[in-house]
Amino acid sequence: MNNLKFQSVFDIIGPVMIGPSSSHTAGAVRIGKVVYSIFGEEPEEVTFHLYNSFAKTYKGHGTDKALVAGILGMDTDDPNIKNSLEIAHQKGIRIYWDILKDSNTPHPNTAKITVKKGNKSMSITGVSIGGGNIQVTELNGFSVSLTMNTPTLIVVHQDVPGMIAKVTDILSAHHINIAQMNVTRESAGEKAIMIIEVDSRDCHEAVKEIQDIPNLHNVNFFD
Numbered sequence: 694m695n696n697l698k699f700q701s702v703f704d705i706i707g708p709v710m711i712g713p714s715s716s717h718t719a720g721a722v723r724i725g726k727v728v729y730s731i732f733g734e735e736p737e738e739v740t741f742h743l744y745n746s747f748a749k750t751y752k753g754h755g756t757d758k759a760l761v762a763g764i765l766g767m768d769t770d771d772p773n774i775k776n777s778l779e780i781a782h783q784k785g786i787r788i789y790w791d792i793l794k795d796s797n798t799p800h801p802n803t804a805k806i807t808v809k810k811g812n813k814s815m816s817i818t819g820v821s822i823g824g825g826n827i828q829v830t831e832l833n834g835f836s837v838s839l840t841m842n843t844p845t846l847i848v849v850h851q852d853v854p855g856m857i858a859k860v861t862d863i864l865s866a867h868h869i870n871i872a873q874m875n876v877t878r879e880s881a882g883e884k885a886i887m888i889i890e891v892d893s894r895d896c897h898e899a900v901k902e903i904q905d906i907p908n909l910h911n912v913n914f915f916d
Contacts, residue, residue, distance in 0.1 A: 718754065718759045718769075718774075719769045720759075720821025720823070720825055720827050721756045721760045721821055722759045722760070722762050722771075723763060723819075723821075723826075723915075724804055724829075725759070725760045725761065725762060725765075726764075726766065726768070726915075727763075727827075727829060727915075729764055729765065730911070730913035730915075731815065731817065731832075731849060732810075732813075732815050733911045734810065735786065736808035736809055736810045737785070737786065737787065737809060737810045738808070739787070739788050739789070739807070740790075740806070740807045741757075741760055741788070741790050741804060742791040742804065742807070743803075743804050744793050744803040744804070745801040745802070747803060747821075748792045748793050749794050751790075757778065758776075758777045759774060760806070761778055761781050761788060762777035764781070764808070765777055765784075800820045802821040803820050805818040815833055816832075816833055816834070817829060817831065817832055817833075818831035818832075826842040827840075829841060832875075832877060832888075835877050837877075839873075839875065839888055841915060843890050844890065844891050844892070844894045844896060844914070845888065845914070846860075846887070846891065846896065846912060846914050847915070848860055848888075848889070849885075849886055849911050850884070850885055850886075850908055850909045850910055851882075851908040851909075852878045852880075852881060852883055853908050856887075856909070857887065860889070860903055860906065863899050863902045864889070864896075867898060868893075869891050869892070869893045870892040871891055871892075872890045873889075874887065874889045875887070884910065896914050900912055900914050
């Protein structure tokens with residue numbers, strides 16, 4: 694782990710966190726990082742819809758900085774998390790906050806993130822469940838159930854025949870078992886997404902091979 698500077702004696706240090714609360718910092722970074730990974734590039738505009746606990750304490754607990762850090766592709770132990778708002782401003786990324794303190798969301802630490810660049814847009818709803826762990830409950834309007842605390846590959850690709858088979862063949866060749874898989878797409882022939890939970894944390898060689906598949910935009914591995 695990198696050498697870190699902490700802002701106060703109340704900072705809690707764990708394996709995947711910087712800041713006063715793993716739910717409000719590390720979990721928030723991971724939610725933003727999932728959006729960054731699937732979108733595949735830095736957006737021009739981001740709207741954060743924050744609910745209940747996130748909405749009430751997002752500035753005091755640094756959730757705002759953590760979410761933006763994830764959108765910028767930072768990891769949970771990045772010392773630049775505290776500067777993420779300034780970095781986003783320097784990059785010209787427009788940030789909007791939609792604060793919903795009294796909502797009927799099932800979990801208090803819920804954030805829906807909408808990102809845009811030109812005519813391209815995407816939305817993800819994530820929940821920080823504690824200890825830096827998250828769940829993804831919605832992707833582009835589709836209801837999903839991803840814990841993201843098991844090894845997970847996120848593959849963004851063009852919607853052409855054979856893509857799922859090519860990815861799963863590589864995983865099989867490396868003896869990597871698929872635990873759960875969700876597939877969605879913008880529309881026929883456009884961009885599609887595979888979210889694959891696997892039983893192995895040793896996926897780095899397989900990821901290298903997947904990166905070479907034609908018509909693939911990006912692949913990220915969360916272990």
